[in-house]
Amino acid sequence: MKKNQESIIIDSHAVNKIITKVGLNRVMDDLILELEKSLKNYNKEETEVPIRSGFHYKKPFLGLVEWMPIMKKGEEVLIKVVGYHPENPDIFKLPTILSTISSYDAHTGHLNFLVDGVLLTALRTGASSAVASKMMARPNSKTLGIIGCGAQSITQIHAISRLFPIEEILIYDTDQASTNSLADRIAPINLGITPAVSRISEIMEKSDILCTATSIAPEKGPLFNDFNSKPHLHINAVGADFPGKFELPKSLLENAFICPDFLEQAIIEGECQQLNPTDIGPSWIELIHDEGLKEKYQSGISVFDSTGWALEDQVVASLFAKYAEELNLGTKMNIESYSSDEKNPYGMIHQLINVVQ
Numbered sequence: 001m002k003k004n005q006e007s008i009i010i011d012s013h014a015v016n017k018i019i020t021k022v023g024l025n026r027v028m029d030d031l032i033l034e035l036e037k038s039l040k041n042y043n044k045e046e047t048e049v050p051i052r053s054g055f056h057y058k059k060p061f062l063g064l065v066e067w068m069p070i071m072k073k074g075e076e077v078l079i080k081v082v083g084y085h086p087e088n089p090d091i092f093k094l095p096t097i098l099s100t101i102s103s104y105d106a107h108t109g110h111l112n113f114l115v116d117g118v119l120l121t122a123l124r125t126g127a128s129s130a131v132a133s134k135m136m137a138r139p140n141s142k143t144l145g146i147i148g149c150g151a152q153s154i155t156q157i158h159a160i161s162r163l164f165p166i167e168e169i170l171i172y173d174t175d176q177a178s179t180n181s182l183a184d185r186i187a188p189i190n191l192g193i194t195p196a197v198s199r200i201s202e203i204m205e206k207s208d209i210l211c212t213a214t215s216i217a218p219e220k221g222p223l224f225n226d227f228n229s230k231p232h233l234h235i236n237a238v239g240a241d242f243p244g245k246f247e248l249p250k251s252l253l254e255n256a257f258i259c260p261d262f263l264e265q266a267i268i269e270g271e272c273q274q275l276n277p278t279d280i281g282p283s284w285i286e287l288i289h290d291e292g293l294k295e296k297y298q299s300g301i302s303v304f305d306s307t308g309w310a311l312e313d314q315v316v317a318s319l320f321a322k323y324a325e326e327l328n329l330g331t332k333m334n335i336e337s338y339s340s341d342e343k344n345p346y347g348m349i350h351q352l353i354n355v356v357q
């Protein structure tokens with residue numbers, strides 16, 4: 001078989017060019033479709049997704065670096081390495097979530113491609129909330145509530161507005177600069193809606209769909225306690241993805257339909273940490289196949305416990321690898337050392353020395 005030494009690097013520049021050429025809305029629409037398709041076709045026999053693991057620490061700053069692996073048997077191993085450091089924006093002027101995604105050939109271990117995971121994580125997290133909302137929220141949902149106006153809020157608004165006739169966006173954040181700047185940050189989406197800064201109680205009362213995406217610290221939750229809401233409120237709980245961290249009150253969870261993205265992970269890091277196994281409903285993989293259940297759950301309060309699942313990363317990374325190939329973008333590099341003698345790692349050094357001399 002012919003050796004393929006090349007790996008493709010799809011860096012932030014290439015990602016930017018892809019989005020410019022394809023168009024932001026088309027990228028989000030493609031991603032939502034691909035994600036729905038992958039959830040529908042998901043087969044445990046063909047795809048292995050272990051619970052993510054990593055290093056969690058409180059010093060010098062609270063944070064984690066985790067690896068999120070997924071294997072399509074006989075095809076591809078994809079691993080996202082993701083850092084969560086909520087002090088990043090204030091102290092280092094960096095996003096809270098930093099990440100890269102790498103894809104390996106499951107026959108040989110060869111690095112197929114490496115792609116930026118910062119923008120791709122935000123895109124797939126938004127798309128996931130949109131897909132979950134399509135299953136659990138009323139199709140005519142018009143008022144979108146946002147608690148936590150950081151990086152993820154942009155793609156939550158973008159993705160949900162692609163599937164629902166959103167007319168009003170109500171927002172809250174403990175950081176006033178974040179609420180004040182949100183209108184400018186969502187300008188590229190061209191929604192023609194100015195988000196209204198609101199109290200949490202008002203957001204709870206008026207929203208049809210609510211997205212919580214905050215960096216509230218572990219053990220400091222929930223974001224609110226008492227609340228009044230529409231009977232059909234659907235919540236995408238995006239921020240709980242760390243042991244001890246949660247956003248929603250237990251009283252709400254106990255009286256809602258709870259759909260985790262990945263149960264085994266959600267009981268360690270998500271809103272499901274607060275619940276008994278009997279209080280937790282089917283995952284979105286099960287729900288997507290059951291129209292009857294969807295209808296049933298659209299009438300009551302529902303919560304998508306979004307901790308972030310490696311399948312979402314595989315979908316978004318594959319989509320960008322496909323775009324890069326079609327548009328001839330990305331940089332081809334020979335990162336791995338291959339020599340003419342597979343059993344001599346120094347063979348390649350020898351070849352280089354000969355060339356230099």
Ligand SMILES: NC(=O)c1ccc[n+]([C@@H]2O[C@H](COP(=O)([O-])OP(=O)(O)OC[C@H]3O[C@@H](n4cnc5c(N)ncnc54)[C@H](O)[C@@H]3O)[C@@H](O)[C@H]2O)c1
Binds near residue numbers: 153
């Ligand atoms: N579920 C997933 O797949 C997924 C993916 C990416 C990020 N996340 C999580 O989403 C959260 C937000 O990520 P981000 O990239 O937007 O971070 P970010 O730092 O850009 O934004 C977080 C925002 O939350 C606000 N906030 C903190 N405490 C709050 C409180 N008590 N009430 C209201 N607002 C509060 C902050 O002021 C900040 O503006 C993080 O916890 C992150 O880990 C989840």
